[in-house]
Amino acid sequence: xxxxxxxxxxxxxxxxxxxxxxxxxxxxxxxxxxxxxxxxxxxxxxxxxxxxxxxxxxxxxxxxxxxxxxxxxxxxxxxxxxxxxxxxxxxxxxxxxxxxxxxxxxxxxxxxxxxxxxxxxxxxxxxxxxxxxxxxxxxxxxxxxxxxxxxxxxxxxxxxxxxxxxxxxxxxxxxxxxxxxxxxxxxxxxxxxxxxxxxxxxxxxxxxxxxxxxxxxxxxxxxxxxxxxxxxxxxxxxxxxxxxxxxxxxxxxxxxxxxxxxxxxxxxxxxxxxxxxxxxxxxxxxxxxxxxxxxxxxxxxxxxxxxxxxxxxxxxxxxxxxxxxxxxxxxxxxxxxxxxxxxxxxxxxxxxxxxxxxxxxxxxxxxxxxxxxxxxxxxxxxxxxx
Ligand SMILES: [Zn+2]
Ligand SMILES: [Zn+2]
Numbered sequence: 111x112x113x114x115x116x117x118x119x120x121x122x123x124x125x126x127x128x129x130x131x132x133x134x135x136x137x138x139x140x141x142x143x144x145x146x147x148x149x150x151x152x153x154x155x156x157x158x159x160x161x162x163x164x165x166x167x168x169x170x171x172x173x174x175x176x177x178x179x180x181x182x183x184x185x186x187x188x189x190x191x192x193x194x195x196x197x198x199x200x201x202x203x204x205x206x207x208x209x210x211x212x213x214x215x216x217x218x219x220x221x222x223x224x225x226x227x228x229x230x231x232x233x234x235x236x237x238x239x240x241x242x243x244x245x246x247x248x249x250x251x252x253x254x255x256x257x258x259x260x261x262x263x264x265x266x267x268x269x270x271x272x273x274x275x276x277x278x279x280x281x282x283x284x285x286x287x288x289x290x291x292x293x294x295x296x297x298x299x300x301x302x303x304x305x306x307x308x309x310x311x312x313x314x315x316x317x318x319x320x321x322x323x324x325x326x327x328x329x330x331x332x333x334x335x336x337x338x339x340x341x342x343x344x345x346x347x348x349x350x351x352x353x354x355x356x357x358x359x360x361x362x363x364x365x366x367x368x369x370x371x372x373x374x375x376x377x378x379x380x381x382x383x384x385x386x387x388x389x390x391x392x393x394x395x396x397x398x399x400x401x402x403x404x405x406x407x408x409x410x411x412x413x414x415x416x417x418x419x420x421x422x423x424x425x426x427x428x429x430x431x432x433x434x435x436x437x438x439x440x441x442x443x444x445x446x447x448x449x450x451x452x453x454x455x456x457x458x459x460x461x462x463x464x465x466x467x468x469x470x471x472x473x474x475x476x477x478x479x480x481x482x483x484x485x486x487x488x489x490x491x492x493x494x495x496x
Contacts, residue, residue, distance in 0.1 A: 111137040115145040118167070118244045125325065126172055126287070127251050132231075133169040137240050156212035157233075161219055165236035167243035174282035175251040178258045181278040183228050190226070192253035193260070194398055195416060195461035196328060199435060201249055224250045241347070248325040252395065258282065259399045263492055267405065279493065287322045287395070289483050293476045294321075299387070299469035304357075307335045311355050314390060314471040315348035323478055324348060324392030329462065330371040333471070334387045337361060339378065344371050372435050376464075379447035386466040390474040393462035394482035396489050401430045401457045403492075416460040425457065426484050432459045455481045 115135040122128040135145045136154060144151060154166055171179060182190045183206040190204040197203070205218040206226045215233055218225040223246040224234045232250050236242030262279055265271045294317050297310040315331045318324050329348055332341035339358045346354035358374070360381075371377065377389050404421055411419045411432075417440045419432045433445035446464060449456045454477045455465040463481055467474035 111139045111143050118240045128169045129172045136166045138164045157215050160216035163235040165240040165243045168233045170231040174285035177281045179254050192257040194256045196249050197253040245327040260402050263403050293479050296471045312351040315351045319349040323394045329392040332377045332389045375443035376446050379443045380450045383447040388467045388471045391464045396485040397457050397463040400425050400485040402460045430457045
């Protein structure tokens with residue numbers, strides 16, 4: 111257990127979500143273990159006994175998340191309500207409390223996966239592994255980042271930016287991710303063996319996380335090889351895909367595994383309609399922020415723009431489509447594939463970015479990176495104007 115706790119502590123630091131020495135992780139096997147000593151442990155041990163969990167994470171986020179979360183949680187706020195799809199699907203909303211006491215923490219964590227303690231940090235839990243606590247923590251950081259920038263863009267359109275909001279923006283901009291000039295070189299197709307296919311999928315996933323185009327848990331990767339689609343499993347970490355890739359027949363017969371990605375049907379539809387072989391899907395921050403930056407404040411679908419926004423919008427040449435995870439009339443499997451045809455990528459409203467390529471992942475990765483860089487540039491341009 112101690113090893114696992116140390117692994118996720120190191121992952122938080124390498125993902126830029128916490129500073130070294132900050133994450134405090136507890137895990138329950140036969141005994142309750144901690145990755146390090148900390149004065150907060152007595153309170154957190156009480157939290158353990160009040161909930162049916164096996165892991166707990168408490169950490170102060172690194173910049174820019176720390177300033178952003180402090181800002182969003184300031185004043186009388188008792189809950190932050192981001193509108194991106196990670197929050198909608200997994201977190202609902204993000205409760206905020208003032209006191210670091212076991213009773214308040216237990217009360218919030220009974221209903222939610224995280225609690226933000228003003229000025230002190232974020233607490234998240236896991237029921238089977240510290241990995242869950244890591245995922246929920248990273249989702250809180252992602253959602254708050256996206257919300258802060260989305261709110262700022264909206265408020266600046268309305269001429270309502272506060273001096274404090276402006277101060278936090280300036281600070282946040284000093285800490286935003288710098289994307290590389292060139293994409294990494296990935297394995298090139300055509301692939302000769304199944305082993306190569308597995309390796310190529312795992313490599314594409316790892317590089318997507320490494321370049322911060324997705325936090326490790328969300329997003330998915332697939333590659334068609336012959337009559338089989340190799341797709342990442344639904345709860346896999348994209349930077350550790352070995353053993354988590356499912357082969358599914360392309361002929362429409364059901365997937366051999368029920369563990370395939372929740373976006374399996376969207377992947378299948380895209381490949382059938384475009385004739386491409388590889389799909390990369392991530393949640394790059396600025397693509398998500400820009401997808402939600404709709405000037406149409408009186409949109410007929412307001413409140414459910416992520417599912418059925420009628421506005422036809424583009425960032426540069428890249429279309430934005432609505433759609434919910436899974437199937438159904440508003441499911442991504444229906445909204446996404448037609449837009450992917452003849453485009454180098456498609457952004458899903460409040461959710462993330464899909465790109466495709468022929469043969470291997472190289473051009474899908476190049477497009478993922480260059481579309482996110484374009485969105486970052488567009489966003490910074492809008493912010494400069496304010
Ligand atoms: Zn996604
Ligand atoms: Zn709309």
